[in-house]
Amino acid sequence: MNILKSVTYITLSVSLLFGASQQENKQLQNIVKTGQKSSMLLLKTLGSNMKRNMKTGGPMQALDFCTQKAYTLTEEVNKKLPKGVTVKRISTKYRNPANQPQGSEQEVLVSLEKLQSLHVKLPKQLVQKVDEHTYKYYKPLVINKQVCLKCHGNITNKKLKDAIAKRYPQDKAQHYKMGDLRGAVVVTIKK
Template sequence: MRFFRHIVLTSLSASLLLANPYESKEEEIKSVIATGQKASSALLGELGGNLKKELEKGGALGAAKFCSHSAFELTQSVAAKQGQGVQIKRVSLKNRNAANAPLKDEAIVLESLEKLHVEGVMLPEYLVKQVDADTYKFYKPMLINKEVCLKCHGVVTDAALKAELHSTYPTDKAMGYKSGDLRGAVVVTIKK
């Protein structure tokens, strides 16, 4: 009898251990962060590599045309490689492409980051928000971190480039940035 009680108690404590909500939550968040970092790095690598190649090939105008035609699709194709339940996008409060406008919850995060950034607070590499029981959003802040960004997001003086951007994006808000400004964020949405 004592033997059985021992077995029951041992298996009971083992299942309690497995069900420890704190431990599993910690594991879940670790996995969300790993997925977010992998997906956002893949996207930034892909976009950065293509931008460099296109700038060398066709200058700012050629590269802008390339971005217009392919940046959004490239983002979708990187997302497709991350497995089921993972979506990636870039969002900005001053978006060029209307499809990159933030949702309400994303705008709140971007506005908070912007406030901290203008106050001189160093931004974290990433932020994670649990949106509902099954969904997390991983944010990676993006700064105007290279001179080359200003060619298309600073004060654009090249008339042909300006005309091209204006005709493709009549509601373009992504100009007038300075070096070091917060440009937006990569958002990776991860469903359990």
């Protein structure tokens, strides 16, 4: 994907704001607000559980949590969201195939990766208009805590490495460094 198309995704919300009617601006503001609230609910839910498991049992217990509970907690968060709103995590380097990007989500992530490789500061959020009634809000996720690298960096703990390989034979979510783009939270909003 060329850089022009990448920039187009990122500037979508800005161009909508400047070239849109007051009603369209309000709709976009509502989409952003819904996206922010929904993504934060998911991140707080998963993050607090991950932190607790890492603190009490280290990386092996955190892996158990991810394997057994992360997807279920995501579904529980979705049940709390307004009708027509769903949230999920995606990554081009996913560990769980359930987090594989679908359709244009892959293109958005690749665009963000390309921008990061060019040392462009990533936006806090993106909004994509999918069709007349559907929008996707993207919150880029960046590795910003050293503890994330215990399971997603260059893993030196053999027991942990073997456990990940056994549970996720096609794991792609390793060898990250601080500041790397890990993926995104995607909130789909159907009006």
